[in-house]
Amino acid sequence: SQELEQSPQSLIVxxxxxxxxxxxxxxxxxxxxxxxxxxxxGLIFLMMLQKGGEEKSHEKITAKLDEKKxxxxxxxxxxxxxxxxxxxxxxxxxxxGYALNxxxxxxxxxxx
Amino acid sequence: xxGVIQSPRHEVTEMGQEVTLRxxxxxxxxxxxxxxxxxxxxLELLIYFNNNVPIDDSGMPEDRFSAKMPNASFSTLKIxxxxxxxxxxxxxxxxxxxxxxxxxxxxxxxxxLVL
Numbered sequence: 001s002q003e004l005e006q007s008p009q010s011l012i013v014x015x016x017x018x019x020x021x022x023x024x025x026x027x028x029x030x031x032x033x034x035x036x037x038x039x040x041x042g043l044i045f046l047m048m049l050q051k052g053g054e055e056k057s058h059e060k061i062t063a064k065l066d067e068k069k070x071x072x073x074x075x076x077x078x079x080x081x082x083x084x085x086x087x088x089x090x091x092x093x094x095x096x097g098y099a100l101n102x103x104x105x106x107x108x109x110x111x112x
Numbered sequence: 113x114x115g116v117i118q119s120p121r122h123e124v125t126e127m128g129q130e131v132t133l134r135x136x137x138x139x140x141x142x143x144x145x146x147x148x149x150x151x152x153x154x155l156e157l158l159i160y161f162n163n164n165v166p167i168d169d170s171g172m173p174e175d176r177f178s179a180k181m182p183n184a185s186f187s188t189l190k191i192x193x194x195x196x197x198x199x200x201x202x203x204x205x206x207x208x209x210x211x212x213x214x215x216x217x218x219x220x221x222x223x224x225l226v227l
Contacts (some may be wrong), residue, residue: 042218045216103154
C-alpha cells in the first residue's frame with residue numbers, strides 16, 4: 001500500500017522565518033493534497049497538485065510536486081502565528097481508490 | 113454552504129455502550145468518507161460511499177463497526193460495543209467527482225472517549 005512520510009514531524013520557528021515541510025510517497029502520486037488542521041477542528045483544504053513539476057501558491061504558502069511525482073514540499077514564507085497547526089499531506093494512489101492516504105502530519109509552532 | 117456537519121462534537125461513553133456518530137455531507141456531493149485519527153496511526157480511512165453505496169470498507173476495524181448512508185444527506189457510523197481502544201477523533205468528509213472537482217472537504221470531527 002502507499003505510504004506517505006512527512007518531515008519534519010514537528011517544527012518550531014520564529015515569526016517571520018521561512019520554513020519547508022516535505023511529503024515523500026512510496027509510490028507515484030496521482031493527486032497530492034495539503035491540508036491544515038488546528039486543534040479540535042477539522043482539516044482545512046489548502047492546495048491540490050496533480051502534474052509533475054506543478055507549483056501552486058495561496059497567500060504565503062507555496063506547494064510543489066516534483067517531476068517524478070513522488071515528493072511534494074510545502075513552503076511558508078515569513079511565517080505568522082496564524083500559520084501554526086498540523087499540516088497533513090494526503091494522496092490519491094493506485095490502490096486507494098478515491099480515498100486518501102495521509103502522512104502522520106507535521107506540527108508547526110510559530111513563536112513571537 | 114454550511115460545510116460538512118458532524119454530531120456530536122464530543123462523546124464520552126463507557127466501555128460496552130453503543131455509540132452513533134452522524135454526518136451530513138455537503139449538498140450535491142456524491143462521495144462520503146469516514147476517517148479515524150489517532151496519535152499512533154494518524155488519519156486512516158474506515159469506509160467510503162458513492163451515491164449512498166458502500167464502496168470500500170476494508171478499513172473498518174472489525175464487526176463492532178458499521179456504517180450506513182440511508183440517503184444522500186445523512187450517514188452514520190456505529191460502534192457496538194465500544195471499547196477504550198476506539199477512542200479517537202472520527203472525521204467525515206465529502207467530495208464530488210463531477211466537473212473536475214475532487215477535493216475532499218472535512219467536517220470538524222467527533223472526539224470519542226471510551227472509558
